[in-house]
Amino acid sequence: MTTEQLPDEHWNAFYTEHEQIWSGKPNAAFVDEVSGLTPGRALDLGCGEGADAIWLARKGWTVTAVDISTVALGRAVEHAKAAGVGDRIDWQQHELGKSFPDGEFDLVSAQFLHSKTELxxxxxxxxxxxxxxxxxxxxxxxxxxxxxxxxxxxxxxxxxxxxxxxxxxxxxxxxxxxxxxxxxxxxxxxxxxxxxxxxxxxxxxxxx
Ligand SMILES: C[S@@+](CC[C@H](N)C(=O)[O-])C[C@H]1O[C@@H](n2cnc3c(N)ncnc32)[C@H](O)[C@@H]1O
CATH class of the missing domain: 3.30.110 (Translation Initiation Factor IF3)
Structure with a gap:
């Protein structure tokens, strides 16, 4: 059995436990795999606090980044502004599985999209x-x-x-x-x- 909490409640509670959850650095395997690609339109699914999306934007990608947690997205927006790439990232709140962003992309990335709640x-x-x-x-x-x-x-x-x-x-x-x-x-x-x-x-x- 997974936890009975609703997915958005679970993830907002998870992020609220600490001021920052993740390192702020992009995932190493992600950087290895994306570095050789030509920048275009990217979609980051389950973007968390936004480190991968911000790295992509810095490399010239136009990014759509999605998470279920409004707490995580709020932090991601601030981190992107601080990094000077706020205008290159479209942050969208979705409970993936129920809704999905529109569009087609040259890169679609899902990094550690796992959950202890319904997913x-x-x-x-x-x-x-x-x-x-x-x-x-x-x-x-x-x-x-x-x-x-x-x-x-x-x-x-x-x-x-x-x-x-x-x-x-x-x-x-x-x-x-x-x-x-x-x-x-x-x-x-x-x-x-x-x-x-x-x-x-x-x-x-x-x-x-
Ligand atoms: C293990 S974290 C990984 C975060 C980030 N990709 C990273 O590698 O640091 C999983 C992320 O997926 C998000 N997530 C879980 N279920 C989701 C859903 N149904 N729709 C959108 N995001 C979801 C969580 O809020 C969380 O930010």
Whole structure:
């Protein structure tokens, strides 16, 4: 069973616990995978406090960034203004699964789009694929488990391997090329300073 809290309540409470939740730096695997792409229109799904979206805007992308949490989005807006890229990012509040931003994009990115509350992740990622323009890239980064030592209170939360992610997208034959499908380790330092190792996976696909 996932928590009974409504998804927006859950995430707003999560963000309200601390003044800042994430590091303010873009995700390392995200930067590795996007650095070689030509800037265009990007969509960041579950953007949190906005570090990836701000990095994209700084690199010349025109960005639409989406999150369910108005608390996270409020911080993202301020961080983007401080970074001087406020006018390059369209921040949108959506409960993905119920609504999805309009438009087509040269990059659609979902970084760690996981939740302890209701999250129809497979359907959202299928909508993400549908929003990729011809020649564009879909980039999905996911965890492959809870942090070491953290008890999994939600046995119905599933962390799919890369092949499973690709399979669940239900992509049309011959329309997509798999650029990256890999599992990798990532060093992380917890809020209390304890270093841990995470297992993550990267899926990167290009639409023909
Ligand atoms: C684990 S965090 C990752 C945040 C950010 N992408 C990063 O890598 O730092 C997951 C994010 O997804 C957002 N989220 C969860 N469910 C969502 C939904 N249904 N629609 C939109 N955003 C959602 C949360 O508010 C949170 O910011």
């Amino acid at each position: 129809p992740r497979d359907g959202i990622l299928r909508s993400a694929a549908a929003a990729v323009a011809p020649g564009g890239v879909l980039l999905i980064e996911g965890h492959l488990g809870f942090p070491p030592g953290e008890h999994n209170p939600h046995p119905d939360i599933h962390f799919p391997e890369p092949d499973e992610v690709i399979e669940s997208l239900g992509l049309a034959d011959g329309e997509w090329e798999t650029l990256v499908s890999r599992v990798h380790d990532r060093a992380q330092v917890l809020r209390d300073g304890v270093p841990i190792n995470r297992r993550d996976c990267t899926v990167k696909l290009r639409r023909h």
